[in-house]
Amino acid sequence: MTPEQLAEKILQALAALADDGTITVEGGLPRELKVERPKNPEHGDYATNVAMQLGKRAGLNPRQFAELLAVKLRDDEAITAVEIAGPGFINLRVAADAQGKVAQSILAAGVAYGTSDSLHGRTINLEFISANPTGPLHLGHTRWAAVGDALARVLTAAGASVKREFYINDRGNQMDKFGASLRAAAHGQPIPEDGYHGEYILDLAKRIVAEVPGITELPADEQPVAFREAGYERQLKEQQDQLEHFRTKFDVWFSERSLHEQDGVPHAIQKLREQGHLYDADDALWMRTTDFSDDKDRVLIRTNGEPTYFASDAAYYVNKRERGFETCIYLLGADHHGYVNRLKAIAACAGDDPEHNIEILIGQLVKILKGGQEMRLSKRAGTIVTLAELVEEGGVDALRYTLCRYPADSPLTLDIEEMTKQASENPVFYVQYAHARLASILRNADDLGIKLDEFDPGLLDHEREGDLLRALAEFPRVVATAAELREPHRIARYLEDTASAFHKFYDSCRVLPRGDEEVEPVHKARLTLVSATRTVLANGLDLLGVSAPERM
Template structure:
C-alpha cells in the first residue's frame, strides 16, 4: 500500500463519519491529505495529524476526533493497528498483505514507476546554460549541465512539459574579440591583450585555416569576421558534443543574435510599451523596473540607438512567453545574483506575475580538488577548468551524481579522488553497487530456473522487508516533491537511503534457496521485492542522468 492509497482510505473513513452525522467539519472535508513515515518506526508504519487539523473545525477536542477516526479505520482489513499519540496524532500499521502488494505494482509499472501528475500540463522553459561560443564550457557550466538536466528529468516525471534551452551569447564585443584572436593566431601574431589566450585558440585557428580554403587571402577587414564565424561554428559544435557526452540534452539552442536579426527586440519593446512601463530620458529608452523591486531603472536603447544586453534579456523573456511557456526558469551562477530582481521586473513590466511566470535559481561556486590541491587552470583553456577535463578526471557518472547530490544554493567542494573511489562511503558507488547486486540476484534466480509466476504479498512480513517496502512506496512522493521544490538532490539522498534499506534487508532475509532446498513461495515473494527495488534504483538514477550498471 502506498502512502497515497492509505491517505485515500483515511479520506473515505472521514467521509463515512460525516455521512452518518458523527462529525461535521466546518468548511467541509479536505480533498487530499498526506501521511508520513514516523521518525520512530516503533510508532507505526505511517502517521497523520489530520485529527489535529480538523478537530477544532468539528467543534471537538482533536484527541476525541482522533478516537472516532481510529475506530472507523480499524474496520479496514488492510490496517492492522491504529494508535493515538499526544494531542491527536494517528499512528497506523498496515497489514503485510496490503503493504507487500506495492512490490508487484512497481514491477508491473517498470520505468513508469515514480512518475506523477503533480505538475500535470505545466509548460516550462528551462534555460540552464547560457554561454559564449568562444571557448570550452567550464566548471560553472558543468554544475548546471548536471543539475539542470536532472531538474528537467524530474519536472517531466512530475507531469510538466519541459523544454530545455541553451542560450547562445553569440552577439557583441566578446564575439568580435574571439574573431580578432583567431585571426592573430592564424598569422602568428600576438593575441590582443583583451582577447582570448588559451592554447585552444591557436589549435582552432590552425584548424580553420586548414578547413576554410582562402581565408588568409581575404581582405584584412573581412578576415576577422570570417574567423569569428568559422570559430563560432566549430566551438559551438564542440560544446554540443561535450554536453551530449555528459548526457545533457537540449531541445532548443537559442541564438541571442537571432533575437535581433528577427526584430525580436523591437517587437518586445512594442509589447512593453503597451504595458506602460517604458519612458524616454536623456536620449535613451528606459524600463521603469524600480516599480517592481529593482534597485534602478534599466536602459533598453542607448543614446547611440544600440540596444543593451538588458534589451536582449527582455526580448528573450517575451519570446519565451509567446512560445507558450507558463513558467520560465533560469539557472544562473552566483555572480549573477543581481539579475534576480531585474529579470522579475521584466516579467512584471510585461504584465506577468513575477512570483509565478518566472523563476531564477542561483547556483553557488564549485571547487574541485585533485591530490589535495584545488584545480584552477586548464591545459587548453589557460584560466578555467573545463567540462571536458572534469569528465576525463572524474567520469560522467561520479561527476553527475555528485553535482546533483547537493542543493545548488550551497557552495560545493568536490574531491576527484574521493568521488571516484569504489568504496561504500562513496555515495554514487554505494547506489550503483546496490543496483548491480540486485541485478546479480535476479540473474542467479534465472539461472536456477526460478520464475516469478506466483506472488504472495503477505509473506513479506519481516521487519526489514517492511522497511524496504515503505521506502519503495515513497518514491513517487520524492519525485513530486523534488519537482515542486526544484530540488533534484532529494532524489539522490532518497536513493542512498533506499540502497541502505535494501542492504539491511538482504543481510537479514535469505532471498535464494540454499543448495538443494526447494523453491518456496517466500523465495518468489522476496525476488519480487528485489525486482521492485532494482526498478526504483534504476528509475531514480535515470532521473539524475546516471547509469544503472548490471555488473560492477
C-alpha cells in the same frame, strides 16, 4: 500500500463520518492529505496529523476527533493498528499483505513507476546553460549541465511539458574579440591583450586555416569576421558534442543574435510599451523596473540608439512567453544574484505574475580538488578547467551524480579521488553497487530456474522487508516533491537511503534457496521485492542521468 493509497483510505473514513453525521467540519473536508513515515519506526508505519488540522473546525479537541477517525480506520483489514499519540497524532500500522502489494504495483508500472501527474498541464521553459561560443564549457557550466538536465527529467516525470534551452551568447564585443584572437593566432601574431589566450585558441586557429581554404588571404578587414564565424561554428559544435557525451540534451539552442536579426527587440519593446512601464529620459529609453522591487530603473536603448544587454534579456523573456511557456525557469551562476529582481521586474512589466511565470535559481560555486590541490579556472589566462577534462578525470556517472547530490544553492567542493573511489563511502558507487547486486541476485535466480510469477505479498512480513517496502512506496512522492521544489538532489539522497534499506534486508532475509533446498513461496516473494527494488533504483538513477550497471 503506498502513502497515497493510505491517505485515500483516511479521506474515505472522514467522508463516512461526515455522511453519518458523526462529524461536521466547517469549510468541508479536505480533498487530499499527506501521511508521513514517523522518524521513530516504533511509532508505526505511517502517521497523520489530520485530527489536529480538522478538530477545531469540527468543534472537537484533536484527540476526540482522532478517536472517532480511529474507530473507522480499525474496520479496514489493510490497517492492523491505529494508535493516538500526544495531542492528536494518529499512528498507523499496515498489514503485511497490503504493504507487500507495493512490490507488485512497482513491477506492473516498470519504468513509469515514480511518475505522476502532479504538474500535468504545466508548460515549462528550462534554460540552464547560457554560454559564449568562444571557448570550452567550464566547471560552472558543468554543474548546471548535470543539475539542469536532472531537473528537466524530474519535472517531466511529474507530468510537466518541459523544453530544455541553451542560450547562446553570440552577440557583442566578446565575439569580435574572439575573431580577432583567432586571426592573430593564425598569422602567428600576438593575441590582443583583451582577447582570448587559451591554448584552445591556437588549436582552433590551425584547424580553421586547414578547413577554410583562403581564409588568411581575405582582405585584412574581412578576416576578423571570417575567423569569428568559423570559430563560432566549430566552438558551438564542440560544446554540443561535449554535452551530448555528458548525457545532457537540449531541445532548443537559442541564439541571442536571432533576437536582433528577427526584430525581437523592437517587438518586445512595443509590447512592454503597451503595458505602460517604459519612458524616455536623457535621450534613452528606460523600463521602470523600480515599480517591481528592482533597485534602479534599467536602460533598454542607449543614447546612441543601441540596445543594451538588458534589452536582450527583456526580448528573450517575451519570446519565451510568446512561444507558449507558462513558466520560464532560469538557472544562473553565483555571480548573477543581481539578475533576480531585474528578471522578475521584466515579467511584471510584461504584464505577467513574477511569482508564477518566472523562476530564477542561483547556483553556487564549485571547487575541484585533485591531489589535495584546487584545480583553478581562468578562461582568458588559458588555465580553464573544462567539462571535457572533468569528465576525463571523474567519469560521466560519478561527476553527474556528485554534482546532483547537493542543493544547487550551496557551495560545493569535490575531491576527484573521493568521487571516483570504488568504496561504500562513495555515494554513487554505493547506489550503483546496490543495483548491480540486485541484478546479480536475479541472474542467479534465473540460473536456478526460479520464475517471477504469482507471489503471496503477506509473506513479506519481516521487519526489514517492511522497511524496504515502505522506502519503495515513497519514491513517487519524492519525485513529485523534487519537481515541486526544483530540488533534484532529493532523488540522490532517496536512492542512498533505499540502497541502505536493501542491504539491511539482504543481510537479514535469505532470498535464494541454498544447496538442495526447495524453492519456497517466501523465496518468490523476496525475489519479487528484489526485482521491485532494482526497478526503483534504475528509475531513480535515470532521473539523474546516471547509468544503472548490471555488473560491477
